[in-house]
Amino acid sequence: MSTTAPFASYSAHVAARAATTARALQETGFDRLLIHSGTPFTYFADDNDAPFHSTPAFAHWAPVEGPHHILDFAPGRRPRLVRVQPRDFWYAPPAPAPDFVRAEFDVVEVSTPAAAWKEIGSPGPRTAFVGGAAEEASENGIAPAGLNPKPLVARLDWERTYKSDWEVEALIAATAKAAPAHRAAEAAFRAGDPEIDIHHAYLTALGDVEDALPYTSIVGLDHHAATLHYHGKSGRQTTKARVFLIDAGATTRGYASDITRTYVAPGADPVFVRLLEGMKTLQADLCVTSRPGKSYVDLHFETHRGVAALLAEAGILRIPADEAFEKGLTYPFLPHGLGHFLGIQVHDVAGRQVDREGTIAPPPARHPALRTTRVIEERMVFTIEPGLYFIPMLLEPFRAGPHAAAFDWALVDRLVPSGGIRIEDNVFVGTGANRNLTREFLPD
Numbered sequence: 515m516s517t518t519a520p521f522a523s524y525s526a527h528v529a530a531r532a533a534t535t536a537r538a539l540q541e542t543g544f545d546r547l548l549i550h551s552g553t554p555f556t557y558f559a560d561d562n563d564a565p566f567h568s569t570p571a572f573a574h575w576a577p578v579e580g581p582h583h584i585l586d587f588a589p590g591r592r593p594r595l596v597r598v599q600p601r602d603f604w605y606a607p608p609a610p611a612p613d614f615v616r617a618e619f620d621v622v623e624v625s626t627p628a629a630a631w632k633e634i635g636s637p638g639p640r641t642a643f644v645g646g647a648a649e650e651a652s653e654n655g656i657a658p659a660g661l662n663p664k665p666l667v668a669r670l671d672w673e674r675t676y677k678s679d680w681e682v683e684a685l686i687a688a689t690a691k692a693a694p695a696h697r698a699a700e701a702a703f704r705a706g707d708p709e710i711d712i713h714h715a716y717l718t719a720l721g722d723v724e725d726a727l728p729y730t731s732i733v734g735l736d737h738h739a740a741t742l743h744y745h746g747k748s749g750r751q752t753t754k755a756r757v758f759l760i761d762a763g764a765t766t767r768g769y770a771s772d773i774t775r776t777y778v779a780p781g782a783d784p785v786f787v788r789l790l791e792g793m794k795t796l797q798a799d800l801c802v803t804s805r806p807g808k809s810y811v812d813l814h815f816e817t818h819r820g821v822a823a824l825l826a827e828a829g830i831l832r833i834p835a836d837e838a839f840e841k842g843l844t845y846p847f848l849p850h851g852l853g854h855f856l857g858i859q860v861h862d863v864a865g866r867q868v869d870r871e872g873t874i875a876p877p878p879a880r881h882p883a884l885r886t887t888r889v890i891e892e893r894m895v896f897t898i899e900p901g902l903y904f905i906p907m908l909l910e911p912f913r914a915g916p917h918a919a920a921f922d923w924a925l926v927d928r929l930v931p932s933g934g935i936r937i938e939d940n941v942f943v944g945t946g947a948n949r950n951l952t953r954e955f956l957p958d
C-alpha cells in the first residue's frame with residue numbers, strides 16, 4: 515500500500531482536521547462527529563437524479579466518491595470511514611477509497627445505508643451530525659441539538675478558510691487541468707466557432723464530462739458576455755464574433771479552479787480593446803496587492819475606483835474618475851463583487867464570517883453581491899475577478915437620472931454589442947507574497 519507519495523501532504527491535512535475538529539467539538543459541547551457524504555437528489559415526479567456532489571464538510575476530510583458514507587470522528591482515536599458500496603448492476607459503483615485515504619482512516623465497507631448506521635452503533639447524547647440527511651440521522655438516534663449545530667458548523671466552515679498544503683496542491687492541479695482547455699477554447703473562438711463548439715472544445719481538452727465541471731461554464735460571444743451567468747451555448751452564430759468571454763474551471767480531488775478570460779478578435783471596437791487592456795493591468799495589480807491585513811471590502815472599492823478611471827479615460831464618463839466613483843456611477847458597469855473564496859465549493863464558505871463563532875459581516879449596502887467581507891490572511895485562496903459590462907437593464911435608470919449628462923450615451927450604445935469584460939485568477943496568499951495559481955499555467 516502506498517502511504518506517502520504522491521500525496522505526502524494528505525497525512526498532515528488529516529492530522530490538522532483532527533486537531534481543529536477536536537477543538538471545535540470541545541468548544542461546542544460535543545464529543546463525537548458524524549459527517550454524511552450526502553444523498554442523491556431525485557427530481558420531483560421523476561426517477562432521474564441530479565449530478566451528485568459530496569457534502570463539503572465530508573470532502574474536506576476525504577476525496578471519496580459517492581453518497582451515504584459516514585465519517586466518524588472522536589478526539590483521540592483514529593477516524594473511521596464507513597463506506598457504502600451498493601451491489602448494483604444498473605449503475606457503476608463509485609471508485610473505492612484510494613490507498614492514501616485508507617492509510618489515514620479505518621475504512622469499513624458496507625452495502626446499504628442502513629448497514630452504515632448499524633456500523634456506527636448507538637450515538638451518544640453528545641454526538642453531532644453534519645450533512646443533509648438530518649431526518650435519517652434523527653431516526654438513527656442523533657439528538658435534535660446534534661443535527662447540524664450552528665456553532666459547530668461555523669467553526670468547521672471557519673477552518674476551511676485556511677488551506678493546507680494538500681488543498682493548495684489540489685487547487686494547483688485543478689488549475690493546471692483547466693489551462694489547456696482554456697487555450698483550446700480560445701483557439702476555437704479564433705477559428706470563428708459558435709459557442710456550442712467552443713464549449714465542446716473546452717470539454718474535449720479537459721477530458722471530463724460536463725457533470726464533472728465545478729460549475730456550469732460561461733461561454734459568451736459578443737453581447738452574451740454581458741450576462742453575468744450566461745448559460746446558453748448558442749450553435750447559431752452567423753457572423754464572426756469580436757469578443758469572447760469564458761468563465762470555466764476544473765475539479766481535482768474535490769477542489770475547483772475558477773478562471774475567466776476575455777478575448778477580442780480583429781474588428782473589435784477600439785474603445786473596448788483599450789478597456790480590456792486597462793482591465794488586465796488593474797486585475798494584475800489587485801492580485802499582487804491583496805495581501806494580509808487588507809480588507810477585501812476596501813479592495814472591492816479600489817476596483818471600482820480603477821473602473822472609474824478606465825471609464826473616464828475612454829470618455830464613456832465625462833467627469834473625473836474620483837467624482838464618478840463618489841457618485842456611484844461605476845455600479846451599473848460592475849454589479850458583482852471583486853471575488854470570493856475558492857476551495858471545495860466554487861463560492862467557498864465563510865467569506866462573510868469574521869470569527870470562528872460565526873459572526874457575519876454583511877457587504878456594504880450598495881454592494882450586496884460582494885461575497886467576501888473578510889480581512890485577508892495567509893493561506894486564504896480567493897478569486898480576483900474585476901469586470902466591466904454594458905448591461906442595458908442596469909444602465910437604463912442612469913439615462914434618465916440626475917447624472918445622465920456624465921455619460922456619453924452614444925458611446926455606451928456603441929459598446930453594448932461588445933458585451934463586457936471579466937478577468938479572473940485564483941490567488942493563494944502565501945508568506946511574503948501572493949501566488950497567482952492561474953498565471954503559472956495560463957500566463958495571458
Ligand SMILES: [Mn+2]
Pocket residue numbers: 772854897899938
Ligand atoms: Mn468566480
